[in-house]
Amino acid sequence: MNSNLAFNALGDPTRRSIFEKLQQGPLSVVHIAEGMSVSRPAVSQHLKVLKEAKLISLKTVGNNNIYELNREGIIAMRNYLDKFWDDALANFKALAEKTEKENEHLN
Amino acid sequence: MNSNLAFNALGDPTRRSIFEKLQQGPLSVVHIAEGMSVSRPAVSQHLKVLKEAKLISLKTVGNNNIYELNREGIIAMRNYLDKFWDDALANFKALAEKTEKENEHLN
DNA sequence: TTAAATAGTAAGTATTTGCTTACCGTAAGT
DNA sequence: ACTTACGGTAAGCAAATACTTACTATTTAA
Numbered sequence: 001m002n003s004n005l006a007f008n009a010l011g012d013p014t015r016r017s018i019f020e021k022l023q024q025g026p027l028s029v030v031h032i033a034e035g036m037s038v039s040r041p042a043v044s045q046h047l048k049v050l051k052e053a054k055l056i057s058l059k060t061v062g063n064n065n066i067y068e069l070n071r072e073g074i075i076a077m078r079n080y081l082d083k084f085w086d087d088a089l090a091n092f093k094a095l096a097e098k099t100e101k102e103n104e105h106l107n
Numbered sequence: 108m109n110s111n112l113a114f115n116a117l118g119d120p121t122r123r124s125i126f127e128k129l130q131q132g133p134l135s136v137v138h139i140a141e142g143m144s145v146s147r148p149a150v151s152q153h154l155k156v157l158k159e160a161k162l163i164s165l166k167t168v169g170n171n172n173i174y175e176l177n178r179e180g181i182i183a184m185r186n187y188l189d190k191f192w193d194d195a196l197a198n199f200k201a202l203a204e205k206t207e208k209e210n211e212h213l214n
Numbered sequence: 215t216t217a218a219a220t221a222g223t224a225a226g227t228a229t230t231t232g233c234t235t236a237c238c239g240t241a242a243g244t
Numbered sequence: 245a246c247t248t249a250c251g252g253t254a255a256g257c258a259a260a261t262a263c264t265t266a267c268t269a270t271t272t273a274a
Contacts, residue, residue, distance in 0.1 A: 004120065011118020013111065014262080023195050025202060029221055042263055044222060063220050063271040069195055078192040085185040088130050092178055095132060121232080136251055149233055151252060170241040170250050 002054065003080045006073075009053035014038060015046045019069075022056060026068035109161065110187045113180075116160035121145060122153045126176075129163060133175035 009015055014036075021032055029047065033040040047067055050056045054073030058065050116122055121143075128139055136154065140147040154174055157163045161180030166173050 004123075007117050007123065008120075010114050012262080013115075016111075016114060019195075023198055025198050030219085038262085039264065040221075041223080041265085045262080048222090065221060069198070071196065071199055074192055074195050078188070081185070081188055085181055088126075088176055088181050089178065091130055091132055091176070119232080137249085145232085146234060147251075148235085148253080152232075155252085172251065 003077060005053035006055055006077045009049050009055055012046070012049075014042075015050055018043065018046055019050060019055060022067060022069050026066045028064045028066050032067065110184060110191075112160035113162060113184045113187075116156050116162055119153070119156075121149075122157055125150065125153055126157060126162060129174060129176050133166075133173045135171045135173050139174065
C-alpha cells in the first residue's frame, strides 16, 4: 500500500519541516537546506523519501532541482486519511448504539 | 506541538496495525498481542507511544487493561491534518493566481 | 576552458528505535 | 495461602535509519 510510504515519510521531524517549508512554494535543494540543522546531502536523502512517497515532485531547471509539493499525492493521502479517521470513529457510533440497545433489553 | 507525537506514533507499521485493530473495538493487551508477530511487551511499549500521542486511551477493569481509541485525540488530529493539507494545497492556488496575473501583464 | 555552483550517491559512523528476555507487582480464582 | 493470568518496566541487543564526509557529474559563469 502506498499510504505506508507517506506515513513513514511524515514520521520523521526533519522531513516534516522540509515538507512544511515547501508549503510556501517551490524551492531548490540549497534553499531548502539553508537554515536547517542538517547538511545538504542529508536533505537530498530526505527529499528522495518524500518523493517516493509521492508527497513532493521535482522539476529540473538547468542545474537546479526545484522541488515542490505533489498535489495529486497530497490529495490522495488526504482522502485516505479522511477514510482512516472516519473508520476509526465509526466504531464509537456502533458501540454506542449497541450499548443503547442492550440497555433497552433491561427495561 | 502535539501532532508531532501523532505523526511519530503512526510512522511505525506495527503501531498502525495496533491502531487499526482497535478500530473494531476496545481490547485488552493480550488480545491485541495475539495474532501479532511481536511479543506482548513489545505491544505494551507501542501502546504507550500511541497513548502519549493521545490516539488511544485505557480503562482498567480489574486486572485487565482495556485499550480503546481516543475519540477526542483522533478528532483533534483529523482537524489538524485537514488544515495541514489545506495549507499545503493553498500555495498551488496562490501560485496559479500569481502566474495568471503575470501573464495578464504580457498583453 | 577553467572555475564555481548545484545536487545526487557511496561509504562509513553514530544514534535511534524496536524487539526480546527477565523481572516485578497486582488482581482474581482455587 | 497459593497459583495463575494480566501487564508494565528494565536491561541489553540487533536492526534500522539518519547523518557526515568525500566523491562524482553536470551546468552555468568568468
